[in-house]
Amino acid sequence: MLILRIWNYLRGYAIIVVKGIKIERFINLAVVNNIYLWDIEKIDYATIKAKISSSDFFKLKSIVKKTDSNIQIIEKCGMPFKIKKMKKRKWFVVGLAILLISIYILSSYIWMIEIYGLKNIDEQVVIENLSHAGLKIGMRKKKINKRKVENKLLIRMPELTWVGVEMKGTKAFIKVVEKGPEPQLINKDEPCDIVASKNGVIEKILVLNGDGMVKDGDTVKKNQLLVSGTIIRNNLPERYVHSMAEVHARTWYEDVEEIPYEQIEYKKSGRVHKTYSLEIVSRKFERDKKIPYEDYNKIEKEIYIFNFGSYVFPIKLIITQYEELVSTTKIISEEEAKTICEERLNAKIKLQIPEDAVILNQRIEYFPNEKSLIGKIYVEVLEDIGVKVRIK
Template sequence: MNRRGQWNGSLTVRAEGGSPERFFNLCGFHGISLTRIERDGNGYRFCIAAGDFYEARKLSRKAQVKLLIKEKRGLPFFLRRSRKRLAFYVGILVCTGLLYASSLFIWDIRMEGNTKYTDITLLHFLESKGYVHGMKKAGIVCEDIEKDIRNHYNDITWVSAEISGNRLIIRIKENQVLEAAADTGQEEEKEEAESLTGQEVPDTSALGRDVTASRGGIILSMITRTGTPAVHVGDTVEPGQILISGIVEIKDEGGNLLKTGGVKADGDVIASTTYLYKDSFSLTYPKQYYTGQKKVRRYLWLFGSRHYVPGGKNTYEKSDEVDTYSQVHLWGNFYLPVGWGTVTAREYRDAEGVYSETAAKEQAEKRFRAYCENLEAADVKVEEASYQVSVGTDTCDVTGTIHATEAIALTEE
């Protein structure tokens, strides 16, 4: 069946009795198209357009041929059969329209990369700026979201916002120190100061800037890029001692000093350092004792609002809550404004725990290892570490020694 037959409808008809050949000739003479003519027992089977069937039936009487409809195909017959299911197809159209309308809004805001700030904290901030569930995607400018978050949270150094499907995904990075160039605009500031005071402002860059030791230790290696080395490999230095001087000497071929100049010293200095570890903590500690009582409160989430089921409200004096939430999505990042969840409240009471000697030593080891891991995170390579634990009546005292290798060059600003 061709495309025209699909839209206008077609019939599969069986012709029997009389003179089928005369019937076919009459149809051809009157311009009625018959296709797929084939022998079917003592008769013939063929296809005809639905609109030509009534004219063909008149011609069949002249040829004394009986026409029997075997199959009806095409859109007109489909619609006629579907009259009793009209509500079903209307529902499909309405559902399609709702899905399209839903795709124009944001129904899920996802945070990624945040550790210090919880999702709830960041969502409340976005809500104060007008970014909420159910807002139109056309009204969202991702660059403005990134700028607002960076300006409000000083320790969030990188933000990326993007719209994927009907989700707003915000990725952030925290606690990264960004270095800024200290020399930018110094000449402009100098000229402005001279114009205001009428006096010449001395050029501090001519005095030079030294590289000093951020920590005491024994120099293991040293690379000087600019400046004059003030110490050598194997020397023991103290905190604040000059490692590379910002004063350079200019001499003639005979080694006579012509003049001195100031530069910003720069270089890499690696030293062997020692950390003396000391820690003390009480053998008693606060802990939470869970009574085993809990209450579960269920809710339905619709278009950004929670609708709680009656009952299960948290009436405990002290408790913690666990919020479990699920949102309906059809595929990928296409989410619907429908979801459900539960809030489970667990009652607890404050209690006091006491470390045993074994538990105190385990806690001391845990704290010591955490201290070493913090050093490693600060680019301090721990070479050797040892500690001693003394468990008393009320406290646990820990002392230790850590030998490390680290960069100690600190450039003056």
């Protein structure tokens, strides 16, 4: 029965092994003397295994002598023995109690902030503004008003359109949405001109509204007036309109890159040096960091010692690994230099050309010398260069 098991656990019991040729008589004498044995298991003809209460165990002394048996305690179980062990480990118990109390207290604070949704804004900037908005590491959760934090952060950071704050365990999760770049739009009922955004040669101009000031084949300079929103007619009053047009022009881009024939390469030597430091809250404890290598890769790993899902406590081990790099000098050929130069020039020029532009012509010229190869890229594209500006 469950109640009997609980009672036996509370008063304590022992698991014993009894050996002797008079095992049956041993059991009978125990029953006669009101000594309760349970879970009796016969191992062989001269050996049994059983459980007995701690108070009844000492009553077996006379029965052991009468039956010429040998008794051995295999295990002591129950509350009295647990308490006895705990008394022997008093400082361990005290330390465990202090640890549990500390964990309970620390779990009511925020020890980690995770931010999601950032694209262009630096995370540290958001964390600093969160501190002024009423949320920072080490704050008690009860003192944090999520809605106030959201509103204050939006006020402090106008570059954000939405903020959401959630707290789970000792973590705060901040979700943000950044504002996109605001286009400088001019209302259709507002008068404006169209000017050239860059130098070029007009390939085709189609004026939908306003007076065209250039024609196909004309060479234009940056900021030159292409379509005027000021309409002047003989015997009519001057009026202003919202200029509309498609202005496609040929434009040119160029860039330069130099590739030395003597290239320095870094390879891992296989040697690794590790350092360890402990960070509690925001205080770091570390030994002298002497890096034995001149050139190296640095890899840092943080391990939270007390990490239970959403409950993370501010004690972490920081393992820093330094991988030694050995530099070697490699001489490359002119053809190899051209290949490298072409890849770099194409990557650089691609960043300059608008996505909707059409590439008409592209060439690269190389100028080798004793120590390096210089490459120049020239790209001709077709793009819309018209930009609207308000009439002042």
